[in-house]
Amino acid sequence: MRAVVQDRYGAAPEGLLRCAETARPQIGPGEVLVRVCAASVDRGTWHMMAGLPYPVRAAGFGLRRPKNANPGRALAGVVAAVGADVTGLEPGDEVLGVGAATFAEYACARADKLAKKPANLSFAQAATLGVSGLTALQAVRNHARVTAGQKVLVLGASGGVGAFAVQLAKADGAEVTGVCSTTKVGLVRSLGADRVVDYTREDALDGGTQYDVIIDTGGNRRLADLRRALTATGRLVIVGGETGGRWLGGTDRQLRAQLLSGFVGQRLGSFLTSENATDLGALAHLCASGDLTAAVDRTYPLAETAAAIRHMLDGHVRGKVVITV
Numbered sequence: 105m106r107a108v109v110q111d112r113y114g115a116a117p118e119g120l121l122r123c124a125e126t127a128r129p130q131i132g133p134g135e136v137l138v139r140v141c142a143a144s145v146d147r148g149t150w151h152m153m154a155g156l157p158y159p160v161r162a163a164g165f166g167l168r169r170p171k172n173a174n175p176g177r178a179l180a181g182v183v184a185a186v187g188a189d190v191t192g193l194e195p196g197d198e199v200l201g202v203g204a205a206t207f208a209e210y211a212c213a214r215a216d217k218l219a220k221k222p223a224n225l226s227f228a229q230a231a232t233l234g235v236s237g238l239t240a241l242q243a244v245r246n247h248a249r250v251t252a253g254q255k256v257l258v259l260g261a262s263g264g265v266g267a268f269a270v271q272l273a274k275a276d277g278a279e280v281t282g283v284c285s286t287t288k289v290g291l292v293r294s295l296g297a298d299r300v301v302d303y304t305r306e307d308a309l310d311g312g313t314q315y316d317v318i319i320d321t322g323g324n325r326r327l328a329d330l331r332r333a334l335t336a337t338g339r340l341v342i343v344g345g346e347t348g349g350r351w352l353g354g355t356d357r358q359l360r361a362q363l364l365s366g367f368v369g370q371r372l373g374s375f376l377t378s379e380n381a382t383d384l385g386a387l388a389h390l391c392a393s394g395d396l397t398a399a400v401d402r403t404y405p406l407a408e409t410a411a412a413i414r415h416m417l418d419g420h421v422r423g424k425v426v427i428t429v
């Protein structure tokens with residue numbers, strides 16, 4: 105099969121990722137072989153490609169060199185084969201979810217990290233749900249626990265996670281303010297945000313509005329600034345933010361938030377996305393009913409995976425960039 109191959113860690117995709125002929129992955133019990141139709145790119149793709157921050161390597165992605173052939177994870181495609189013990193999926197089913205080394209014609213995925221693809225979603229759209237959609241769903245519903253009428257601020261509303269978070273908070277009846285840069289204001293408005301703040305011109309944390317919930321996916325603002333814009337019992341959910349730090353990569357801010365949370369009236373915290381079929385199914389259902397849509401900015405063919413990652417690193421993506429296979 106054709107697959108993207110990465111032999112070493114590196115911060116720039118150029119010269120690092122190449123297309124090659126490789127063997128199809130072997131599946132074990134509980135696993136599914138997926139003929140990949142699309143695989144999306146997200147900030148986690150870069151972290152795995154670069155092996156940064158270093159704890160990523162210790163988390164099982166390979167200490168000295170990448171364990172997986174390539175850093176693709178979110179995917180959509182067609183089931184080619186199922187391993188022993190897999191129930192509910194069979195060859196020919198169209199699926200979406202999370203697998204390993206998904207920038208390839210075939211990828212292996214655990215059956216409990218897949219859900220059936222709704223017919224109204226293209227494979228490219230479906231491939232965006234696996235990492236970014238899941239993260240947004242869990243941020244809005246499980247961690248921020250958004251309820252109708254709340255004022256919700258999404259920092260990074262034009263990004264992979266943020267674009268879903270805006271829509272999910274709206275679907276739950278919140279009044280949503282989205283923060284992004286100038287050229288992406290139209291996108292965030294089109295996703296249903298009640299108000300859009302262009303962070304190059306205005307500060308959403310200036311104290312003019314107090315929010316019940318802040319979902320932070322970008323900008324790396326100080327905890328004190330974030331807390332000032334929260335109500336006394338508000339919830340701050342830090343999804344992430346790129347700092348370039350090689351050891352902590354911004355996770356120190358998340359840890360400090362979690363520690364402080366026990367001592368103040370506000371709930372401050374972070375989480376790691378849980379990759380599970382139930383939440384993927386919930387996202388698929390929301391897309392099927394038209395309550396959620398995947399904002400696909402651009403698609404790239406497999407051979408141009410490095411260019412797709414560069415497009416994201418340069419900050420050009422509106423929503424998601426997807427590799428089609």
Ligand SMILES: NC(=O)c1ccc[n+]([C@@H]2O[C@H](COP(=O)([O-])OP(=O)(O)OC[C@H]3O[C@@H](n4cnc5c(N)ncnc54)[C@H](OP(=O)(O)O)[C@@H]3O)[C@@H](O)[C@H]2O)c1
Nearest residue numbers: 147260262263264265284285322323343344345375376377
């Ligand atoms: N906790 C977890 O398990 C988990 C899961 C997934 C992702 N993450 C992390 O979450 C973060 C977001 O991921 P993503 O894939 O959504 O990234 P992304 O697509 O690159 O989105 C980043 C967003 O941040 C915005 N942004 C940049 N500078 C900003 C500023 N100064 N103020 C406000 N917003 C700003 C960008 O807006 P413009 O493009 O308009 O500049 C963009 O909307 C990453 O750090 C990622 O590693 C964590």
